[in-house]
Amino acid sequence: MAGxxxxxxAQVREARSLARRVGRPIVNTAKKHTTVSVERATLRLAGLQGADAEGTPWVNRLLDVVRADVGLEHGVALPVWDALRRGEAEDLLVLAQKASAGSVTFRLPEGKDAARATSAARTAVGKGIRRIDRRRVERERMITRIGDAPHKPWIYLIVATGDIHEDIPQAQNAAREGADVIAVIRSTGQSLLDFVPEGATREGFAGTYATQENFRLMRAALDETSRELGRYVRLTNYASGLCMPEIAALAGMERLDMMLNDSMYGILFRDINPIRTFVDQRFSRQVHARAGIIINTGEDNYLTTADAVEAAHTVTTSQLLNEYFAKEAGLEDWQLGLGHAFEIDPEVPDSFRLELAHAMLARDLFPKAPLKWMPPTRHMTGDVFKGYLLDGFFNLVGALTDQGILLVGMMTEAVVTPWLSDRDLALQNVRYVMNAVGNLHEDFQPKPGGFIVNRANEVLGDSIQLLSDIERHDNGLLDAIADGTFGLMKRPADKGRGLDGVARKARDYYNPATEILEAKE
Known part of the structure; x- marks a missing residue:
C-alpha cells in the first residue's frame, strides 16, 4: 500500500473487509424500511413546496393524510399519483390542500391503475432528479469558466448569524478574505424538527434555518462573489437530523456543494433513532452522489466527549464505516470529506506527534478522499494567545498531512461567539502557515519504526480489533451503538426520536426516487 x-x-484490507461485514446488515435493514422524511423528499423532488398558514409544509400535510388512509409502508407515490389520475386535484399543491381539509381519501391502486400511477409518479419525480443533474452540470461549467480555488486544503469558514440577510454579506466578505468554502451553521435544534421550514428566515438561534429559499439566496450571492474573485466559492449546509433526505434533495436542487452528512452523528449526539438515521442517511447519500455533493462526516464530535488519545481508534473505525456506507450509496472517493480533529489535550506529552500520527493515518488510509480536518475546541480555555498557538499547530498538521478541507480555528472557540476580528486573525494564521510551509508534506517522511509510525499502526490495530468485536455482537453495529462504543453515548435501536416515523416496507412498496437513483440514470 502506498503511503x-x-x-x-493486508491489515488495511482486513479493516475494510470488517467494515463491509459490519456495515452490510445495516444497509440491508435500511433497504427494508422507509421513513416519513424519505417519502416527503420524494414529494419535494416532484415539485411540492410551500406551507400552510401555520407554517406546516404541504409535504407534511399530504403525507400525514396518506399515512392515515393507507399506511407508510407502501410509500407515498402510488396513493398520491393515483389520486391525481382519478381527478382529485389538478396538481400536487391542490391535492395537499384538499387532503389537509379532509376532502380527499387515498387508496392503494391495483392492476392497470397501479401501473398508471407508477408511470406518472416516475415522470414527476424524474423532473426533480433531472433538475439536480442540471445543477451539477452548472457547477462544473462555472468552475471551468471562472476557475477553482488555486490551492489545497480548501479553507472552510463558518457564518452563523441566524438571519440569512446578515449571513450573505458576511459570507461574501469571508470569501473575499480567503475562504474557499462557506458553511452556514444551522439554527440550534433544527435537527430535531420533523419538518423543513419554508422561506427566507431571519430569527435563527446560533445559526440560520436550512430552507430551500435560504439555500437559493446564499447560492446566488456566492455565485456573484465567485465571478468577482475569479474562483468558485463552495457552499455547505447540514443534511442531518430528522429531515436529512429532504434537505439533501433541496441542496441538490439549489446547487449546494458540501453537506454535513454523518451516518451516526444524529444517533449519538441528537438521540435520533438508529434505524431512522441509517434509512435516512442512505437515501440522502444517494441524492448527494447524484448531485456531485461532497459529504462531511462527523467523527470529530466523538473527541468532544471521549478522550482523543484513548478513543482515537473509534474515529478510524467510524471513518471506515462511513466510507463503506457512502460508497454503497454511490459516492466516489472525491466526495468523502471524512472527519477527524485536533483534540488531544495539549498538556499530554508528545501531543503534537500524536496528532500528526492520527492525521497521517487518515491520509494514508483514504489517499483519494478530501479529508476534513477540524480545529481544537475541547481544550480551548479562554487564553486567546495559547488558543492562537494551538490553531497554528493545527494548521501545521493540516499542511504536513495534505488535508483537503481545513476548518478555520478561532482562538475564542468554545468560549464566546467569535468577533469578525477573530475571523480575520484566524485567517491570517492559516495564510501564514500555508504560505510558509508550502509543499512541506512532499518532504516530510516519518522515521520507519519511530513514534509516529508505531502510533498509527497501534490505532489501526485497535480499530481492527474494535470492528472484530462489533461483528461478534448479536446485532452487530446496532448493539455497539447501544453499548456506548462511539462517543460514550448509549443509543438503543428501539428508542430515540423519530422512531414513530419509520415503517417496514410492504411487498408492494414503490418509490420512484429510489428506483431512479439506484438505476443511476
Whole structure:
C-alpha cells in the first residue's frame, strides 16, 4: 500500500473487509424500511413546496393524510399519483390542500391503475432528479469558466448569524478574505424538527434555518462573489437530523456543494433513532452522489466527549464505516470529506506527534478522499494567545498531512461567539502557515519504526480489533451503538426520536426516487 507510514496492505484490507461485514446488515435493514422524511423528499423532488398558514409544509400535510388512509409502508407515490389520475386535484399543491381539509381519501391502486400511477409518479419525480443533474452540470461549467480555488486544503469558514440577510454579506466578505468554502451553521435544534421550514428566515438561534429559499439566496450571492474573485466559492449546509433526505434533495436542487452528512452523528449526539438515521442517511447519500455533493462526516464530535488519545481508534473505525456506507450509496472517493480533529489535550506529552500520527493515518488510509480536518475546541480555555498557538499547530498538521478541507480555528472557540476580528486573525494564521510551509508534506517522511509510525499502526490495530468485536455482537453495529462504543453515548435501536416515523416496507412498496437513483440514470 502506498503511503508514508508503510501500513501493512493486508491489515488495511482486513479493516475494510470488517467494515463491509459490519456495515452490510445495516444497509440491508435500511433497504427494508422507509421513513416519513424519505417519502416527503420524494414529494419535494416532484415539485411540492410551500406551507400552510401555520407554517406546516404541504409535504407534511399530504403525507400525514396518506399515512392515515393507507399506511407508510407502501410509500407515498402510488396513493398520491393515483389520486391525481382519478381527478382529485389538478396538481400536487391542490391535492395537499384538499387532503389537509379532509376532502380527499387515498387508496392503494391495483392492476392497470397501479401501473398508471407508477408511470406518472416516475415522470414527476424524474423532473426533480433531472433538475439536480442540471445543477451539477452548472457547477462544473462555472468552475471551468471562472476557475477553482488555486490551492489545497480548501479553507472552510463558518457564518452563523441566524438571519440569512446578515449571513450573505458576511459570507461574501469571508470569501473575499480567503475562504474557499462557506458553511452556514444551522439554527440550534433544527435537527430535531420533523419538518423543513419554508422561506427566507431571519430569527435563527446560533445559526440560520436550512430552507430551500435560504439555500437559493446564499447560492446566488456566492455565485456573484465567485465571478468577482475569479474562483468558485463552495457552499455547505447540514443534511442531518430528522429531515436529512429532504434537505439533501433541496441542496441538490439549489446547487449546494458540501453537506454535513454523518451516518451516526444524529444517533449519538441528537438521540435520533438508529434505524431512522441509517434509512435516512442512505437515501440522502444517494441524492448527494447524484448531485456531485461532497459529504462531511462527523467523527470529530466523538473527541468532544471521549478522550482523543484513548478513543482515537473509534474515529478510524467510524471513518471506515462511513466510507463503506457512502460508497454503497454511490459516492466516489472525491466526495468523502471524512472527519477527524485536533483534540488531544495539549498538556499530554508528545501531543503534537500524536496528532500528526492520527492525521497521517487518515491520509494514508483514504489517499483519494478530501479529508476534513477540524480545529481544537475541547481544550480551548479562554487564553486567546495559547488558543492562537494551538490553531497554528493545527494548521501545521493540516499542511504536513495534505488535508483537503481545513476548518478555520478561532482562538475564542468554545468560549464566546467569535468577533469578525477573530475571523480575520484566524485567517491570517492559516495564510501564514500555508504560505510558509508550502509543499512541506512532499518532504516530510516519518522515521520507519519511530513514534509516529508505531502510533498509527497501534490505532489501526485497535480499530481492527474494535470492528472484530462489533461483528461478534448479536446485532452487530446496532448493539455497539447501544453499548456506548462511539462517543460514550448509549443509543438503543428501539428508542430515540423519530422512531414513530419509520415503517417496514410492504411487498408492494414503490418509490420512484429510489428506483431512479439506484438505476443511476
Amino acid at each position: 508514508k507510514l508503510g501500513l501493512d496492505a
